[in-house]
Amino acid sequence: MNSDTSGTDGALAPRRYTDFRAALQLSYEEEISGAAYFAGLASHFEGRPHEALMLLARIEAVTAAAVRPLVVHYGIEAQPSATLRAAGRAEAEQRRGQSWAMLVAEMARDFPAYVEEFDEIIALAPAEDRAGLAVLRDHEVAAVDFAQMERAGDPGSLSPLHDFLARYQVA
Numbered sequence: 001m002n003s004d005t006s007g008t009d010g011a012l013a014p015r016r017y018t019d020f021r022a023a024l025q026l027s028y029e030e031e032i033s034g035a036a037y038f039a040g041l042a043s044h045f046e047g048r049p050h051e052a053l054m055l056l057a058r059i060e061a062v063t064a065a066a067v068r069p070l071v072v073h074y075g076i077e078a079q080p081s082a083t084l085r086a087a088g089r090a091e092a093e094q095r096r097g098q099s100w101a102m103l104v105a106e107m108a109r110d111f112p113a114y115v116e117e118f119d120e121i122i123a124l125a126p127a128e129d130r131a132g133l134a135v136l137r138d139h140e141v142a143a144v145d146f147a148q149m150e151r152a153g154d155p156g157s158l159s160p161l162h163d164f165l166a167r168y169q170v171a
């Protein structure tokens with residue numbers, strides 16, 4: 001995951017991309033590791049936090065599956081899924097003991113940078129691939145909306161996650 005920070009609030013700075021294929025590979029790999037990361041985090045919690053984190057894990061997996069055809073199309077050789085999942089689980093393990101409120105605050109602060117990154121990747125993409133990459137932006141917007149609503153104590157905060165899955169999850 002991205003660990004660069006900038007600005008006085010410590011928020012993540014978006015990474016800059018110049019090569020579409022490299023950016024697509026990284027995005028795909030980070031969705032696979034992200035699914036394991038959120039599932040790992042979910043195991044640290046019960047109740048609503050567990051439910052939210054499992055939804056985020058599913059969203060990462062759905063997003064990876066949605067961009068996989070383009071990864072194949074471009075002949076990209078991603079790192080083995082087992083390696084990526086192990087990295088995601090390890091990152092979750094490092095966060096054991098972190099409170100739900102802290103995790104949510106961090107998501108709300110840092111995830112908007114990923115929306116910017118995905119906008120940049122989509123802009124770099126060949127025009128015919130852009131529609132197929134909208135899922136990258138949409139899943140991150142859902143996560144940002146969730147985090148900001150959850151931080152504000154909105155009881156409907158899971159709805160952006162459910163809405164994303166209703167739209168993109170293949171039955």
Ligand SMILES: [Fe+2]
Nearest residue numbers: 030031034060
């Ligand atoms: Fe993601």
